[in-house]
Amino acid sequence: MRLALSTAAAPDLGLAELIDACVRRGLAGLELVSGDAHGVGPECPVEELAEARRAAEAAGIAIAAFRAADRAEACSRAAARLSAVCRAPVILPRDTAGIPEDELVAAARVFAEEGGVLLVAHGTDAEAVAALRRAIEQAPAGSLGLAWDVDPGDPGLVARLGAVLDAAGPHLRHVLLIGGGPEAAGQEGRGVGPLMGRLALARYDGAIALAPSTPRYRYAWGAWLGRRGGWGCGSRAGGGLPVRLDLER
């Protein structure tokens, strides 16, 4: 497994700043959320996408995934091309799940033609995962998989995580952990330890992207990521010291 940063933690940062933040924190990847300031999206020319991937890789950071805004964006040929060029799966967001099985399989075929991978986000519901598995088994091999959005605020997480992992099997390719980072200490007893232990024993080797549980924590995430300046603490004050201490007597 490798920890990654969701750009939801710092939606206003450009790609270079995000890469620096990952390096500072020892994170191995970036989950790019559609529309954030990283500048990567299905509308980008191939050269720009390739340049973004190269910039990340040069710093030892992988683009772990691109989380699309909606079903139309996720299932487009342009998204499939992004996936192939960035060597990263595209995630169909959870709130657009419920897409008919044949449409998922059709979208997966487009991804297979372009050399990309489409992942369908799901929650901690083993039955929903089992239903998605049926579509995965009809799709071209390797073109469709699962992305688990894990919410430690879900009181049933510990009881259900084994069933979800069993249902997902080898098709689980990405995990989004809501919280982590500066929020980790506040998640005691919410199943993060059992989750990480079970993922390790299942030999899960995909990314675990960390994202804030609420935008209210963005300040804490910014501090955790080592952002400087712009916090209203005077760190951007220019033109010499604004405060003088006359200590001579």
Added chain:
Amino acid sequence: MSEAGQKLPELDVRVIPPREKHPTIFATFEALRPGESFILVNDHDPRPLRYQFEFEYTGQYDWQYLEQGPVVWRVQISKL
């Protein structure tokens, strides 16, 4: 890589709440069969953990640093 060419299980404890880290690590170790290993990933040198292993599992484990900072520490812990 090890164990017949398979990638070793990796347990990254950086996201685990502090009081759950050691119990999770020991539970993972307990689940291994003799001869199996996992890789522990942490954001500091897990020396206190090693002392605890030495106390609880004397002669039953092996400890090998794979990476020693400055940002990430990786240790291969094996069950003998």
